[in-house]
Amino acid sequence: MLTIGEFSRLTHLSVRTLRRYHGAALLEPAVVDETTGYRYYGVDQIPTAQVIHRLRELDVPLSDVQRILRTPDPGVRAALVAEHLQRLEDALDRTRAAVVSLRRLLRPDPAPIDVELRAEPARTVAAVEAVVGHRDIETWYAGAMAELEAAVVGDVTGPPGGSYDNALFEQERGHALVYLPSAAPPRTGRVHPVSLPAAELAVTTHVGEHDGIEVTYGELGTWVVENAMSVAGPVREVYVVGPRDTSDPAAWRTEIGWPVFRVT
Amino acid sequence: MLTIGEFSRLTHLSVRTLRRYHGAALLEPAVVDETTGYRYYGVDQIPTAQVIHRLRELDVPLSDVQRILRTPDPGVRAALVAEHLQRLEDALDRTRAAVVSLRRLLRPDPAPIDVELRAEPARTVAAVEAVVGHRDIETWYAGAMAELEAAVVGDVTGPPGGSYDNALFEQERGHALVYLPSAAPPRTGRVHPVSLPAAELAVTTHVGEHDGIEVTYGELGTWVVENAMSVAGPVREVYVVGPRDTSDPAAWRTEIGWPVFRVT
DNA sequence: CTGAACGTTCCCCCCAGGGGAGAGTCCACG
DNA sequence: CGTGGACTCTCCCCTGGGGGGAACGTTCAG
Numbered sequence: 001m002l003t004i005g006e007f008s009r010l011t012h013l014s015v016r017t018l019r020r021y022h023g024a025a026l027l028e029p030a031v032v033d034e035t036t037g038y039r040y041y042g043v044d045q046i047p048t049a050q051v052i053h054r055l056r057e058l059d060v061p062l063s064d065v066q067r068i069l070r071t072p073d074p075g076v077r078a079a080l081v082a083e084h085l086q087r088l089e090d091a092l093d094r095t096r097a098a099v100v101s102l103r104r105l106l107r108p109d110p111a112p113i114d115v116e117l118r119a120e121p122a123r124t125v126a127a128v129e130a131v132v133g134h135r136d137i138e139t140w141y142a143g144a145m146a147e148l149e150a151a152v153v154g155d156v157t158g159p160p161g162g163s164y165d166n167a168l169f170e171q172e173r174g175h176a177l178v179y180l181p182s183a184a185p186p187r188t189g190r191v192h193p194v195s196l197p198a199a200e201l202a203v204t205t206h207v208g209e210h211d212g213i214e215v216t217y218g219e220l221g222t223w224v225v226e227n228a229m230s231v232a233g234p235v236r237e238v239y240v241v242g243p244r245d246t247s248d249p250a251a252w253r254t255e256i257g258w259p260v261f262r263v264t
Numbered sequence: 265m266l267t268i269g270e271f272s273r274l275t276h277l278s279v280r281t282l283r284r285y286h287g288a289a290l291l292e293p294a295v296v297d298e299t300t301g302y303r304y305y306g307v308d309q310i311p312t313a314q315v316i317h318r319l320r321e322l323d324v325p326l327s328d329v330q331r332i333l334r335t336p337d338p339g340v341r342a343a344l345v346a347e348h349l350q351r352l353e354d355a356l357d358r359t360r361a362a363v364v365s366l367r368r369l370l371r372p373d374p375a376p377i378d379v380e381l382r383a384e385p386a387r388t389v390a391a392v393e394a395v396v397g398h399r400d401i402e403t404w405y406a407g408a409m410a411e412l413e414a415a416v417v418g419d420v421t422g423p424p425g426g427s428y429d430n431a432l433f434e435q436e437r438g439h440a441l442v443y444l445p446s447a448a449p450p451r452t453g454r455v456h457p458v459s460l461p462a463a464e465l466a467v468t469t470h471v472g473e474h475d476g477i478e479v480t481y482g483e484l485g486t487w488v489v490e491n492a493m494s495v496a497g498p499v500r501e502v503y504v505v506g507p508r509d510t511s512d513p514a515a516w517r518t519e520i521g522w523p524v525f526r527v528t
Numbered sequence: 529c530t531g532a533a534c535g536t537t538c539c540c541c542c543c544a545g546g547g548g549a550g551a552g553t554c555c556a557c558g
Numbered sequence: 559c560g561t562g563g564a565c566t567c568t569c570c571c572c573t574g575g576g577g578g579g580a581a582c583g584t585t586c587a588g
Binding site: 002006008009010011012013014017043046047049050051053054055057058074077078081085088092094095098099101102105106108166167169170172214215217218221222224225226230231 | 266270272273274275276277278281307310311313314315317318319321322338341342345349352356358359362363365366369370372430431433434436478479481482485486488489490494495
């Protein structure tokens with residue numbers, strides 16, 4: 001039996017942290033002295049402690065660590081871990097996007113932005129919608145678009161697009177809708193016909209991969225305000241040229257359309 | 265002038281967050297109505313808001329964001345940003361190490377560990393020591409070792425090594441010492457002669473890069489306890505084969521020596 | 529003029545710990 | 559056997575970067 005201090009030295013987890021893990025029912029000491037409350041650990045708990053330590057280094061929440069530890073099947077367990085590694089990859093992608101965006105922001109010579117004011121008529125498309133958290137958007141988008149492609153195969157009349165609550169770009173959750181234009185929108189699974197309302201949009205085109213698209217959003221916003229307008233309603237994006245069309249991200253063209261109304 | 269809600273939609277920062285940034289003196293509204301407390305922002309503040317947003321996505325602390333924003337010189341500012349990007353790279357390295365470590369931990373067939381009990385005599389070496397936080401160790405180590413190499417050039421009598429407080433492996437800060445053995449340890453800058461005390465060490469060798477060394481630590485710890493001993497004092501590492509000797513990390517050999525004493 | 533939408537402050541919550549106080553326990557040495 | 563120092567216990571507050579919601583004030587278009 002090892003005291004908490006010895007176990008701490010052996011696992012390189014601090015005493016405080018070990019106590020917290022006990023409290024969280026993550027790593028229960030082999031023996032707890034009933035009268036003194038002293039915790040005693042067994043050597044066989046060292047590997048478990050190390051697994052927890054590594055998972056925490058990967059920013060896996062304690063609740064998920066617990067779920068992983070309680071999974072007996074090594075295969076399922078490996079899958080859970082792989083899922084978190086995928087999450088890390090996604091985070092890395094976001095980091096890369098932020099770096100690109102930042103470089104563009106700090107560049108001294110901002111090119112003038114080309115904005116078109118467009119009256120968009122109402123139209124009906126094949127869509128998938130949901131209320132999602134902004135962290136889950138990319139995952140959700142991939143699934144929804146795959147389902148759309150499968151549902152309207154052979155009847156696509158234009159590039160895909162989406163409509164996103166402004167809240168989605170912040171920390172919160174909001175309504176998201178992705179669509180494929182189709183002559184006869186089907187109703188299968190999550191796919192159903194949706195009527196996009198008419199709107200007056202300020203439209204600009206972001207060229208290249210999505211990294212740095214936020215900068216374009218900012219420039220569009222500035223244009224809108226400087227032209228005595230204000231923004232309202234969900235943002236629309238049209239993936240004019242996207243991963244469906246070319247594997248070269250530099251050739252992608254994304255239309256950003258912001259519903260506006262004239263002030264003053 | 266934009267209300268906080270409009271500014272929020274334009275920058276994709278939540279209203280809450282904008283208020284917080286005001287409170288933190290990070291992004292002050294252009295105008296604050298004295299009587300109502302209403303915040304009003306200018307279009308020219310959009311780029312600043314975006315820079316903050318991107319930096320926060322890179323996990324730059326608000327205090328550092330503030331420092332970056334208040335730096336007028338673009339060159340110095342770029343250097344500050346680059347410093348944070350370097351920090352991200354380091355974090356990525358740690359993440360990779362944790363992944364390797366985790367894989368090794370979850371592997372079903374642990375190879376038996378080869379441990380040698382060794383009575384290490386006291387000896388004097390050229391050393392650099394400091395009290396550092398565990399996050400800064402790698403940076404500190406690189407600088408200290410460079411200084412050592414420069415100070416004892418031509419008089420190196422063995423592989424470099426280090427001695428690290430157990431606390432350093434946890435979340436806290438502790439004493440660290442790195443050394444190069446030398447016939448006549450010089451005293452230059454931070455480099456000075458240090459007498460390493462005699463100790464009985466349980467020694468094992470970690471092969472390959474440092475990724476996953478924590479697993480070896482755990483196995484060594486298990487060995488120590490199962491052989492009726494206990495650990496005491498700072499851990500010692502000897503970089504028998506390291507980056508000084510070969511650029512192939514797979515060939516690195518690191519001796520881990522843990523001061524032990526017999527219990528029973 | 530009125531009600532909806534928007535704004536304000538204030539307080540508590542989240543995570544995964546760190547710092548420290550005050551008190552109890554263990555054990556080796558004398 | 560006693561004692562002193564190292565160790566351990568619980569408890570409370572702190573961190574950072576927000577989110578949720580209450581209670582209340584302001585703005586502005588119909």
